[in-house]
Amino acid sequence: MPKVHVPSALRLYTRNLSSIHIPGNTIRDILVALQESCPGVQRHVFHEDGNLRGFVNIYVNEENIRTLAGAETRVDEKDEISIVPSVAGGSHTPDSQMLSHEEIMRYSRHLILPDVAMEGQRKLKQARILVIGAGGLGSPVLMYLAASGIGRLGLVDFDMVAASNLHRQVIYRTDSIGQPKLDAARAFIKGINPNVRVDLHEATFNTRNALDIADDYDIIIDGTDNFPTRYLVNDVSVLLGKPNVYGSIFKFEGQTSVFGVEDGPCYRCLYPEPPAPGLVPSCAEGGVLGVLPGIIGTIQATEAIKLILGTGNSLVGRLVLYDALAMRFREVKLQKDPKCRICGDQPEITELIDYHQFCGVPGKSENNGKDVRDIEISATQLHRKLKTDPVMLVDIREPEEWAIGHIDGAVLIPLGSLPHRLSEVDNNCEIIAYCRSGVRSLHALELLHNAGYPSAKHLRGGILAWSDDVDSSIPKY
């Protein structure tokens, strides 16, 4: 009797038998006999009109019956007949991965793409992605991943929505100002796609919590805006063996790649050392074109989706550089560094470290060994002092920031030109530096202290604090 091989998708009708001997002279005879002994099989194989269904192929030995005589193909005693559903895998799909009718309609333009189709959409539904930072990059990433049907999105952020976020962080609205970003982000995601599970991690991503948080996810997306967190995200990705979809933006330029994949490079292979503190300003200090994170974040979302689908050429081993002013994408090759401290042949870093220390970012309580109280002055103290003492007030921001507003009597010496304009600093009076928020002025202090102005101080909280506490006519930005 001919032998019929049953695919695992149909074995629930064949009492789990993987092959059955069925009598018959043609394929149709055999399938009818199979239906009689195993009810339920036939409707998976034939349309009601008797034609073979398009997603099932039937082979006699190695020949597809479509190339023979179809259902009327004749079979011999020793022939082997295989039923092969065209869906790869073909195993029974658990209910949790099934798509509802609503989802099938929602994702229909994916479902008709051969590279996504039902199987890919189910993979997206099963996927768990962690997005570090719900800001400029996080906004388009979350928006597209939610719309695409990622089953579970984890968000890490601790900030409130500020007015200065709105020109690029497009998931927030004017009436979100003052709300926790995570609450507003969840509302936005649920508005796009209520099927997405949203996990909120309202915390700074740090050495203590990072591995625990990330362990629950398949892919990490780096939407951070500072170097300590960027190295932390990289190390978490390498230690846990999870891909890190990297993006960074500054002024008019962006970078993106995929790190932390086996045999691919990591962020430390590309940048073994962080830049000196203050050398590379943040977006808060240097500015950023509002639309830029839209481009880079959308590429990050694309790469994450491709990783899940297992399709296309990922950015593993390639760094894309985007210049919005020139409107040009360039690409450079990245190699895994065998001497990399975390993913190399003999890794030194086997657990998370102190990333603020690694990046040389001054901690909150100390600067250059000096007590923080000796080097800073509050806005109200400065206000009083300006009325009585000789003070040289140095504004170390950029001319564009000076034009937004500045403190009367200040002298503009941008941080970058301070080293060769030290001769303009008057040693006969007290020197007080200020910037926007009090971060860059700490770097200016380091310069001033080392250049022979050991008693120089800076304005705590920068001109933002001045606007809050002394002169509200100065706009905050």
Ligand SMILES: [Zn+2]
């Ligand atoms: Zn590496």
